[in-house]
Amino acid sequence: MNYDAKIELGDDETALDALTHGDAQDRASRRRMWLILAAIVVVLIGIWFLLHRGNADEFDAAKQEQIPTVSVIQPGRASITGTITATGSLAARREMPVGSAGEGGSVAQVLVDAGAWVEQGQVLAVVDRSVQTQQIAGLASQIDVSAADARLAQANLDRALKLVDRGFISKADVDRLTATRDAAVARVGVARAQLGEMQARTRRLNIVAPAAGLVLERNVEPGQVVTAGSGVLFRIAKDGEMELRARLSEDDLAKLSIGQEAQITPVGLGRSFTGQIWQVAPTINATDRQGEARIALPYARELRPGGFASAEIASGALVAPMLPESAIMSDARGSFVYVVGPNDKVQRRSVRTGTVTAGGIAVIEGLSGTERVVLRAGGFLNEGDAVKARLVKHGG
Known part of the structure; x- marks a missing residue:
């Protein structure tokens, strides 16, 4: 019986050892399984990180691609010759209207046209003078008559002076003959003055240039009747x-x-x-x-x-920054430019412009000349926008 009992005890130990060994195997299996799961999780986390990091890089790259590149200049300061346009x-410069100075009449000839160069006193147009010519002839004849009367009066006086010493003619007769002679001489002077007046009137019928110059207008034609009130017949640039x-x-x-x-x-x-x-x-x-x-x-x-x-x-001249016209804009608030700041953000800067030259526009207020000023495309920007600044030479 004791033998049998030992045998049974030995079987129990063997079973206990087998059970203990099985638990150890189960624990080892569970550890391996957890390690495998942990490895899978680590791998998945790595894959997720790699995938999302790539997306972030792509996002940043896309964001960078969306930032516009703008050309900027640093105008500096230059001596600018001021120009007023x-x-x-x-x-x-001196326009001379020319009209009829005489009594007037029918225009017989017009001797110049617009665009002609004339000298001082040159005849521009001639007014018919047929009546005045006859009057001049009559006055000339009157001078001859008065001169003949003066000669006869002088001859009578000369004869009287010869006879006074003989007592045939009294002193009173000599005085009367002297007065007659003086009156005849005076009538000659009057006739000559009347002839001179008529000749002057006739000459005034000619329309003449008061000074040398260029004929700008011709407002008269042959056959036209002109008077002193006819207005401007010619215009001349002195x-x-x-x-x-x-x-x-x-x-x-x-x-x-x-x-x-x-x-x-x-x-x-x-x-x-x-x-x-x-x-x-x-x-x-x-x-x-x-x-x-x-x-x-x-x-x-x-x-x-x-x-x-x-x-x-x-x-005159001034020292100031010079900008091309494309860099300066204006709105209801006035003239302004866009300046790229140290953080590559766009800033609005109000300016006051001055002299305009072929090389650009002077900025007399608002800029020192060291700023990075947007050269073109400023109308598509807003204050605070991020940009990529590309520095170019003035005028580039």
Whole structure:
């Protein structure tokens, strides 16, 4: 029995060992399973991280691609020769209207036309003088009659003076004959004066140029009856001189002085003419706040009164930043530019512009010249926008 009991005890230990060994195997299996699951989780987390990191990089790249690239310039400061630009109409500097100064009559001849150059005293038109010619002939004959009477009176006086010493003629007779002779001589003078007056009246029938110059208008034709009240028959530009009557603002007018030179370019011509300011208006038009500067021009066939022209007048120099027209914008708040700040963000900067030249516009307030100013496409930007600034040379 004891033997059998030992046998049973041995079986229980073996079973216990087997059970213990099985639990250990189960625990090892569970550990492996958890390790595998942990590895899978780690792998999945890595894959997720890699996938999302790639998306973030793509997002950042896309975001970078959306930031616009703009050209900017640093204008610096330059010495700028001031130029005032103005427009106006061409006209004769000294326009002389010419009319009939005589009694008038029917025009017999017109000797010049518009565009002709005439000299002082040159006959422009002739008025019929057939009546005046006959009157002149009659007065000339009257002079001959008066002269004959004067000669006869002188002869009678000479004979009387020879006879007075013999006592045939009294002193009173001599005095009477002397008076008769004097009256006859006076009548000769009167006749000659009347002839001179008629000749002067006849000469006034000729319409003549008061000075040398260019005929601008002809308003008379042969057969036309003219009088002193007929108005202007011819217009002449004295010495052919022209002028530009330029309209300028109060500010620009204050910068001008007599004697300044100006370059005048008429519309339709490919050349300019050098003129000189000879008069600056002493008053300003209350309606448009503008005044007039008159710029004298020498005679040139291309200059036509009534034509339109522009003028460029030098007005001194100033030191200021210079920007191209594309960089300056304006709205209801005034003129402004866009400046790229240190953080590559766009900032609005109000400016005041000055002289306009062929090289750009002077900025007299608002910029120091060291800023990065957006050169173009400013109209598509807003304040605070991020940009990529590409620095270019002035004028690039």
